[in-house]
């Protein structure tokens with residue numbers, strides 16, 4: 001295969017990468033997940049190549065597949081579990097329902113039982129959202145680790161394990177395929193419970209964040225097991241504070257309140273008490289429970305303001321900045337855990 005030498009040596013984008021137009025903003029900022037040193041360039045054909053170790057990476061429908069051989073091996077065994085297969089099926093269902101929305105599915109959506117959880121999600125909404133998504137104007141570069149199939153902002157680049165709907169880059173949270181200080185903000189929404197080593201993942205998020213950039217994360221506490229593709233842990237509020245001690249000026253809040261946590265748990269228990277078949281009976285029991293109880297979730301609007309609520313909250317959010325000076329979080333400490 002003929003390689004574009006001009007692009008490889010100089011660090012300039014000599015040959016156009018056969019990537020989606022969205023990824024132009026990241027040109028020259030993709031880092032090799034295999035050696036962690038080289039930058040990634042187009043080879044003028046259908047693959048990407050590392051300027052340093054010559055590793056090659058595929059592209060699927062414009063999405064670069066930037067996983068090391070080690071990550072690919074670990075991912076394969078995670079996705080072959082029962083919950084891993086369910087996750088892939090669920091994400092693919094999102095994609096096919098968006099491609100051809102059917103009238104029947106629209107009615108099913110309207111008739112679907114209400115959610116028993118009240119979710120505050122402040123980092124993804126207006127107010128705090130403008131800090132996360134827009135603090136450097138319309139050119140704000142945001143990375144959503146574990147993002148897709150929902151895209152929250154046009155400035156957002158999503159990274160996930162497979163090229164699902166609305167995924168821009170395939171990569172591993174333990175080994176983000178971007179150069180240091182690429183992004184203005186990094187989001188991680190209910191992802192850290194699913195990664196093998198959350199401390200490595202956080203160090204990586206801080207590494208790819210610009211000094212002064214925002215990090216927004218949500219993690220579960222009193223919340224049922226959910227494999228995406230697996231599920232390894234829960235966090236107390238103090239655990240969140242400790243885990244993100246590299247952030248300057250952290251704000252921590254309750255993302256899912258105590259009543260939502262209680263209703264969600266009760267909903268799961270009711271599901272266990274009802275026989276598996278017929279399926280209609282399960283659906284009726286589930287719908288009945290949700291319609292009868294969902295109104296109580298609004299008590300959380302008040303409860304999340306109470307200090308004591310953290311002891312039985314469903315989950316927490318944290319928003320903070322990467323220290324502007326490199327004294328607390330220098331690039332050596334970020335890379336030493338690799």
Ligand SMILES: [Zn+2]
Nearest residue numbers: 032035050053
């Ligand atoms: Zn390399």
